[in-house]
Amino acid sequence: MSLLTPKGVGAIATVEVSGPRAWELARTLFRPAGKPLPDAPELHRFWFGTLGEGAGDEVVLAVAGESTVEVHCHGGRRVVRWVIDQFLAHGCAEREPTRSVSVLDLLVRAPTLRTAGILLDQLHGTFDSAVRRILASPDLAGLPELARFASVGRHLVTPWKVVIAGPPNVGKSSLVNALAGYQRTVVSDVAGTTRDAVRVQLAFDGWPVELTDTAGLRDAVGLEAEGIERGRRVLSEADVVVWVMDGTSEKMIWPGDDIPVAKLVAIVNKSDAIQGWGPDANAGDARELMLVSAKTGHGVPKLVAEIVRCLIPDPPPPGAAVPYSPELADRVEAAVAATDRGEAVRLLRDCLTAG
Numbered sequence: 453m454s455l456l457t458p459k460g461v462g463a464i465a466t467v468e469v470s471g472p473r474a475w476e477l478a479r480t481l482f483r484p485a486g487k488p489l490p491d492a493p494e495l496h497r498f499w500f501g502t503l504g505e506g507a508g509d510e511v512v513l514a515v516a517g518e519s520t521v522e523v524h525c526h527g528g529r530r531v532v533r534w535v536i537d538q539f540l541a542h543g544c545a546e547r548e549p550t551r552s553v554s555v556l557d558l559l560v561r562a563p564t565l566r567t568a569g570i571l572l573d574q575l576h577g578t579f580d581s582a583v584r585r586i587l588a589s590p591d592l593a594g595l596p597e598l599a600r601f602a603s604v605g606r607h608l609v610t611p612w613k614v615v616i617a618g619p620p621n622v623g624k625s626s627l628v629n630a631l632a633g634y635q636r637t638v639v640s641d642v643a644g645t646t647r648d649a650v651r652v653q654l655a656f657d658g659w660p661v662e663l664t665d666t667a668g669l670r671d672a673v674g675l676e677a678e679g680i681e682r683g684r685r686v687l688s689e690a691d692v693v694v695w696v697m698d699g700t701s702e703k704m705i706w707p708g709d710d711i712p713v714a715k716l717v718a719i720v721n722k723s724d725a726i727q728g729w730g731p732d733a734n735a736g737d738a739r740e741l742m743l744v745s746a747k748t749g750h751g752v753p754k755l756v757a758e759i760v761r762c763l764i765p766d767p768p769p770p771g772a773a774v775p776y777s778p779e780l781a782d783r784v785e786a787a788v789a790a791t792d793r794g795e796a797v798r799l800l801r802d803c804l805t806a807g
């Protein structure tokens with residue numbers, strides 16, 4: 453069962469119920485205003501009547517397929533919920549909205565022009581056509597190519613998570629402010645200033661990013677320890693961790709082994725205050741020692757480019773087919789990993805009917 457109309461308040465909403473028991477359930481829950489319903493569903497017919505016990509709600513019941521009925525009910529949120537609940541109470545399962553509705557839903561929520569452009573391509577059928585082409589080919593040719601952009605597809609609306617972490621007082625909050633381009637988090641020369649994760653939504657190169665400032669990672673007790681614990685949790689969910697070290701301190705504290713190298717960008721901050729390390733020190737391959745100054749902004753554009761390269765090493769070209777929601781991305785990746793063709797075909801067909 454799924455809601456075909458967009459969520460929200462409208463004059464009319466449509467709830468689709470499909471499956472072998474759809475007609476039987478419609479006959480149980482719906483009381484027609486006129487003659488009784490036929491024993492078997494008759495395609496394209498519809499009836500006016502009441503749904504549910506007691507006063508119920510006045511609805512139109514329509515047969516949309518051999519095993520699919522539609523309930524057209526009043527469109528207020530509570531009414532729609534109530535209609536869905538009637539079917540849930542009779543053993544129906546709720547499904548996410550159908551794909552064609554959800555691509556529009558996603559498009560209106562797209563945070564940047566770049567992600568909106570990708571979603572618009574899919575609204576025009578790019579993803580659907582690619583899936584159909586793959587299904588029509590005997591060896592499912594083109595499937596790995598479709599999975600190539602699964603990670604991008606997961607983040608067209610939901611931002612990538614970039615976490616700024618490192619020891620206390622190295623300039624993490626200053627760096628968040630430098631990246632966000634304005635004063636967003638509290639900066640002070642007292643170590644342990646940031647007590648909790650602070651989140652900022654931004655776009656890097658047109659990609660939506662949620663930047664999280666964390667409490668300095670060190671042993672601590674009490675209130676601060678709680679913030680640090682949360683910081684560790686945030687780290688484990690990050691897509692990229694920017695590990696900040698202080699170039700002016702005697703001892704640089706490197707990230708622990710618990711952060712996978714693939715999602716780690718390590719930087720040395722306060723380059724403005726480091727004797728002998730001018731901008732030139734940033735010229736070579738400085739991935740391990742990228743020099744940045746949160747204070748002057750030196751190295752910040754390069755850091756942004758590195759974060760983007762880490763998050764999206766292979767951006768989709770214009771017009772590419774992209775599995776544009778986390779659900780579609782999961783299905784396409786599962787189809788690639790499927791050991792038998794039948795399973796892969798089933799997953800791809802699901803991509804055409806469900807979001």
Ligand SMILES: Nc1nc2c(ncn2[C@@H]2O[C@H](COP(=O)(O)OP(=O)(O)OP(=O)(O)O)[C@@H](O)[C@H]2O)c(=O)[nH]1
Nearest residue numbers: 620621622623624625626640644645646668746747
């Ligand atoms: N010279 C110089 N000082 C900086 C730079 N970045 C930060 N600082 C100073 O370093 C101190 C600590 O900065 P914060 O941004 O609060 O550091 P933090 O890592 O967030 O600290 P905690 O939240 O306490 O873990 C402040 O006095 C900043 O002004 C930089 O690029 N250059």
Ligand SMILES: [Mg+2]
Nearest residue numbers: 624625645646
């Ligand atoms: Mg801080």
